[in-house]
């Protein structure tokens with residue numbers, strides 16, 4: 324089958340390895356899946372690909388190792404339950420996510436997020452961008468993920484359609500991490516879409532091919548960027564999303580959240596199938612892929628019973644509540660990867676046990692920073708391959724985050740043993 328790689332990218336699909344296998348990324352609205360959608364994901368994953376779904380740090384789901392011949396069937400299977408991947412890769416508005424999980428404020432941000440996702444996805448006005456454009460709605464500042472978006476909308480006052488948001492822009496990680504800046508405070512909800520469109524318009528008009536919005540900011544300066552955005556914005560009218568009834572996923576607050584820890588975001592098909600079956604037996608209607616690559620279940624009523632059933636089935640339920648280990652696919656599934664990230668994560672857990680499990684750690688297999696190491700307490704990034712006589716091995720940069728901004732590079736080009744020595748010293752502090 325002859326496939327156009329650029330066209331596939333905009334459909335959320337890219338070539339994964341030299342064997343001609345593909346990755347397909349599925350956009351989820353803020354990481355949320357209905358139980359029916361999760362069931363279909365499990366069925367498709369059982370028939371196609373590696374038999375494991377990867378949970379991304381942006382609340383998306385990825386199929387790996389798909390032969391070209393299987394792509395249409397996976398695509399159609401997803402569409403049958405309203406799942407899509409248009410714009411999940413390439414120069415487009417990517418999946419819109421929310422790191423606030425099923426917590427306070429999440430319902431309002433979810434409603435807005437779904438409106439935005441439908442507006443920007445598959446819309447030719449917002450495709451063909453110089454590079455990816457990442458949007459996030461956040462229910463607060465707790466996780467600091469507003470810093471790493473092209474556009475972040477942070478709920479600061481919740482009052483239905485009259486809610487207000489702080490708007491941040493021009494942040495991003497990748498090879499040149501840069502925190503976004505506060506563009507405007509307490510923006511009324513009706514002004515969000517015109518402002519978002521204006522920022523995307525400016526990026527499309529003046530962004531350099533292959534470079535994120537932050538590079539345009541660096542090239543023209545904040546004043547000029549603002550002036551171009553406001554020029555576009557002045558002709559746009561406010562947009563109110565008037566809904567006939569509440570579309571919030573948490574309408575009455577009587578739901579319980581259960582977090583199931585998934586090591587490195589690698590969810591075997593069989594385990595997803597078990598999660599779906601147990602959830603359906605115990606009043607769970609929604610699942611959520613968290614930005615820490617775990618699964619949360621939203622349960623009406625029988626949460627304690629479900630928690631027990633999940634534990635009996637071998638799931639790690641709320642096992643390390645305060646910690647998080649984010650791991651990108653790394654060398655085993657990404658052509659850019661310089662190290663086996665999951666093996667490294669497993670070695671950290673094996674060597675440091677609970678000391679590591681309660682901390683926030685992130686491991687990226689290359690400088691692209693997909694695991695967001697600059698937002699973890701300790702971030703590890705494979706920065707280069709070193710050769711000696713007989714072998715090649717990765718060297719690592721170590722980041723440490725102590726304040727409100729991005730983590731800073733603390734040590735560079737460490738061998739794996741040097742990395743463990745430094746990490747061990749930090750974890751004992």
Ligand code: SF4
Pocket residue numbers: 651652653654657658659660661687688689690691692693694
């Ligand atoms: S950080 Fe690098 S190795 Fe990891 S998924 Fe991203 S591009 Fe691949």
